[in-house]
Amino acid sequence: MAAAQMTTAASxxxxxxxxxxxxxxxxxASSVSFRMGGGLTLGSTRGLVVKAxxxxxxxxxxxxxxxxxxxxxxxxxxxxxxxxxLLPSTAQSKPQGGEVVAVGDGRTIxxxxxxxxxxxxxxxxxxxxxxxxxxxxxSNHLLLKEDDIVGILETDDVKDLKPLNDRVLIKVVExxxxxxxxxxxxxxxxxxPSIGTVIAVxxxxxxxxxxRKELTVCAGNTVLFSKYAGNDFKGxxxxxxxxxRASDVMxxxx
Numbered sequence: 001m002a003a004a005q006m007t008t009a010a011s012x013x014x015x016x017x018x019x020x021x022x023x024x025x026x027x028x029a030s031s032v033s034f035r036m037g038g039g040l041t042l043g044s045t046r047g048l049v050v051k052a053x054x055x056x057x058x059x060x061x062x063x064x065x066x067x068x069x070x071x072x073x074x075x076x077x078x079x080x081x082x083x084x085x086l087l088p089s090t091a092q093s094k095p096q097g098g099e100v101v102a103v104g105d106g107r108t109i110x111x112x113x114x115x116x117x118x119x120x121x122x123x124x125x126x127x128x129x130x131x132x133x134x135x136x137x138x139s140n141h142l143l144l145k146e147d148d149i150v151g152i153l154e155t156d157d158v159k160d161l162k163p164l165n166d167r168v169l170i171k172v173v174e175x176x177x178x179x180x181x182x183x184x185x186x187x188x189x190x191x192x193p194s195i196g197t198v199i200a201v202x203x204x205x206x207x208x209x210x211x212r213k214e215l216t217v218c219a220g221n222t223v224l225f226s227k228y229a230g231n232d233f234k235g236x237x238x239x240x241x242x243x244x245r246a247s248d249v250m251x252x253x254x
Contacts, residue, residue, distance in 0.1 A: 055135040063102060063136055070187060073100040074140045096231060097125045112210030116146050125150045128231055136237050150231055150243045158233040163202035168217060170196035172240040194227040215246045224251040
């Protein structure tokens with residue numbers, strides 16, 4: 001049977017739908033071929049440009065989040081290492097923090113009206129892949145739900161993070177440097193630790209009536225947590241920290 005083929009022309013542009021006040025994002029593709037019965041063939045992808053953030057037109061000078069949503073101005077990515085080495089854009093880590101610039105009116109749980117737990121001007125840390133990026137007033141912002149905010153961080157040291165809702169901050173134990181037989185482990189062969197000490201806990205999640213439920217762990221507990229959960233951070237003292245939900249803590253170690 002003859003193979004069916006659909007090929008986009010080099011550097012063709014596809015305009016995504018636009019909405020009132022938002023400029024359309026442009027997707028450019030270069031030499032991409034799809035074959036039925038013959039698999040997927042990709043040519044050169046150097047011309048592939050995807051702009052994920054929506055851009056608010058300059059005529060709109062304010063943006064009001066709805067419900068339990070929060071607008072955060074994203075902190076710029078680090079362009080240099082602590083030693084002063086300039087980082088290329090591909091090596092710069094995605095920012096996980098910023099400043100709250102607008103908040104919604106909150107939400108209703110049961111019969112209780114619950115306000116947003118952070119105020120404008122508050123420096124916060126949020127989940128790495130949460131929210132929708134918005135270019136607003138010439139700066140990059142993130143529109144996300146309040147529950148996606150991990151905690152409040154008023155300093156440059158993650159150990160001072162104040163977790164929100166059901167989040168906990170844990171100082172991770174150092175990875176083993178040697179095996180039980182005394183062999184030195186390299187960075188690639190070291191097992192990622194999943195044990196640490198709880199440094200701070202949030203006030204707890206809201207129940208169906210809008211009341212806080214106390215967490216089952218507290219500061220000072222040594223805990224075993226899910227290995228691939230939460231947000232990883234490096235403290236100013238070189239220690240590793242992780243902020244995750246209390247439900248990702250699996251056990252308390254005596």
